[in-house]
Amino acid sequence: MNLRMNDYLQQIIADSLQQFDLEELPEIQTEAPKDSSHGDASTNVAMMLAKPLRNNPRAIAQQIIDGLNFDEKKISSVEIAGPGFINFRFAEDYLYDELQSILDAGSGFGRTDEHSGKKVLVEFVSANPTGPLTVGHGRNAVLGDTVARLLEWTGAEVDREYYFNDAGRQMRVLGQSVQARYLEKLGKAFEFPEGGYEGEYIRDIAEELSKENAELSGNTEDWKPFKEKAEEAIFADISNTLQRMNINMESFFNEHSLYADGSIDTTVEKLREKELVYDKDGAVWFKTTEFGKEQDTVLIKSTGEPTYRLPDIAYHMNKLDRGYDLCLDVFGADHIATYPDVLSGISALGYDKEKVDVVIYQFVTIVKDGQPFKMSTRKANFVTLDELMDEVGSDVTRFFFLMRSPNTHLEFDIAQAKEAGDKNPVFYLQYAHARIASILRKAEEEYSFSKEADLSLLKHDSEEGLIKTILRFPEMVAGAANAREPHRLINFLNDVASAFTGFYHDCRIIGVDEDLALARIELAKATAQVLRNGLTILGISAPENM
């Protein structure tokens, strides 16, 4: 069903409900039944009214239908079914009009204006630059980017931001690791740091450095130039990986800037003014018990170093200060603990916590050689996203991370992803698109296109079924955007491809009567358009040939 039809149905049902003396109108839900023999749309209002009206649902449904005033060009039949559903069937004229509107909207079909005028910031990836992005980061990266794309399609103005911290202990160890490899390279005495980074990329960076500048100090206190070089090289690598995955960040936000501009200090002071902060045992504590937590939380350690919560709070205030109406954070289930504290912090300081939302995804289990594979950047035990993309390309990579609900654990079988064959459901979608493109190329040769297509010739079940399916696209995009669940769109596109295949099977295009052929060509074009638009949202290519 499409959104306009949805609105229309709700309107005429609401009008009919006027006949009952209701204190308040129930929420009118309309939906497309799973089983198309039940019609094209159905509502359950009659059942919901059974209790307040003290009548049986089927009787109420009949009264609602009797009072229904509908346009026969849109609705062809209305009937009661089952326990009290009211089922609507769309008129053919309506389908043809809507099909035409898909063709007219073209690459814009599926866009809605629900969030137009809204500024949204999606923060994701946000891996510290200690090494290349691994398959472990993939779900975050792809999910964040695709949610951003979905929101753009509902009208929002979206910025993508990468948050990082280049000042912590991790980064010091990184610098020292590079330094050690550098000294090793020059044949000098070196000591590899405790818990250092063992990856080959560290040697590469050291190698670079030794070519550029062989005068660096071997003094272990002088690790900073090594850290800087490493950060630069690793960020270049990360940016490159992101670009390969079709991800473009508007900004990189360095946690350090929150110290530099004093926001960290200001945040603590403001919380102290509200008496939400106190000193104990040399540390600074945040009274999270005021917000329902069992314990208070340390904001600044007795060493004087803040815990990550403090900059997190300051960072979110910074985002809201930049005028965003919605700040979305994307992170794995292991980071969930920080989120309530951030909300407590910002709302205590007068910010609207409704403007901060989070997309949480469950862990990815990497399966390699049939076994679960534990990755560690430090121990150089990982599969990078680049390696994966070298094998399967970015389309498959993106698709794999998107095809499951963020809410469930994702099993990523490297071998299966590499097996670029039938096991890869992404090809099913791309294949449907390529097949249509091929048909359209052939049709160019066969038909003159001198007259306008008469869409009302599309009367076959497979034709009407396909039209009804692709019409749901805008509704599906909006639903996936609001739920922040890209996999819904994938499921839908599978339905589209499958409906098209049915049509392809039942209805030939080339070789039939020209008028009918022209109408079917339009339907094929509209289908390709929906597939293309959907794949665009997913950041996946829609090939003309396969």
Add this chain to the structure above:
RNA sequence: GCGCCCGUAGCUCAACUGGAUAGAGCAAUUGCCUUCUAAGCAAUAGGUUUCAGGUUCGAGUCCUGACGGGCGUACCA
């Protein structure tokens, strides 16, 4: 102990936020390329939705309690 997520076909997962007969893909069996792309299609088989209660016209979905798994619960990020 407490909190969050999860438990659905042999395997990996859906089920449009409470709807009608729980669906796909792999794997299995059987058929289909002299006609628009067989990376495909058609068909068969596969289920007490972990278990036990409850809420209501109606529960895979909500509530309670078991059982099983993952992640948190740090002066680590």
